[in-house]
Structures are given as C-alpha cells and as structure tokens.
Amino acid sequence: MANAFPHGTVHRAREDLQAALRTDEKVFALWESLTPLGRNEFICWVDDAKQAKTRQRRIERTCEELLEGKKRPCCWAGCIHRTDKAPSRWQQAVLIDGKRKKGRKPA
Template sequence: MHTDTISAGVVHDVPEDLRQVLVGDEAALALWEDITPIARNEWICWVEDAKKLETRHRRIARVRTDLKAGKRRPCCWPGCAHR
C-alpha cells in the first residue's frame, strides 16, 4: 500500500518528514489510515510541538512504533490546542 498521499488531521497536514516515515512502513501507514482524523491531528501536532530537532526525530520514530503497539494517540500530552 505504498502511496504518496496519506490522510491528514482535522487541522494539520502531515509534515514531509512524518509522511516519509509513514509511507516507508506499510504496517504503520495502514494503522495511520485506520485512526480518526482527530487522532491523526493529535499525532501531527505532537510532532510539530517539539522544540528541538532531535525531539522531533524521536517523536516521529515513536509515531511509527506507538501505532504498531496499538496506541491511537500520543501518550501523556495535553492535546492539540489548534482544533
């Protein structure tokens, strides 16, 4: 199911670095497409909320591993303030 088009969140579009990771992993991409637009929005906002580049990279990696572990939203984060 490799595709360049993936579903976005309610408010946020998928940033390129996160899109590349998801498109490169069929299982993670399938799980991404299975969550709600609000849940995708939470993941995207959580990634974009990182202050440091290394934190952003770590969060992007966690999106993939957490989705594969059955998590549908970021853990221990207050949520997107943009919706």
C-alpha cells in the same frame, strides 16, 4: 488517488513524518485507520517539538505507538489548535503551567 496522504483535522503532516509513516506498510495502514482527530493529535505532538532531535524522536515514537495499538500519543494534553471545541481543563492547566515556567503570570 492512491498517493493521497491522510492528514489531521487541523494539522497537515510534514514531509519527514509522511516519509517515516510510508516506510512500513503496516505502520501506514495503522495511520490510515486512525480517525482524522487521532492523526491530528500525533501531528500536533510531533510539530510541537522545539528541536529537530526531539522531532525525530517523536516521529519514531509515533511509528512505535501505532504498532503498539495506540490511537493518540501517550502523555499528550491534546491539540490546542482546534477551533471546534474549547481547550479541556487539563489543556488549560498545561498552558498555564507553561506560561509560569517561562516567567509569565497567568492571565
């Protein structure tokens, strides 16, 4: 299957991210060389954007970071949607801080 797109372990890349990655053969080859977990982290980071403008900026940054040799998005706590492992302490801290910022008390 020559047109199959390699997704992550939990997340599937949406059409806009797929299109951006396929635009440059070198970027797409780097994407294909990532582990499914590495791809998953980038997809989760892009999908986490609240605004379309931020999402587009993250898609562009994904392509740049791949060309820079990165295997995971810079400054990202990691995907919290995986069910094969518990969130790390850092992820838990980010989640708790996010709840506090929204005016909620931690559980």
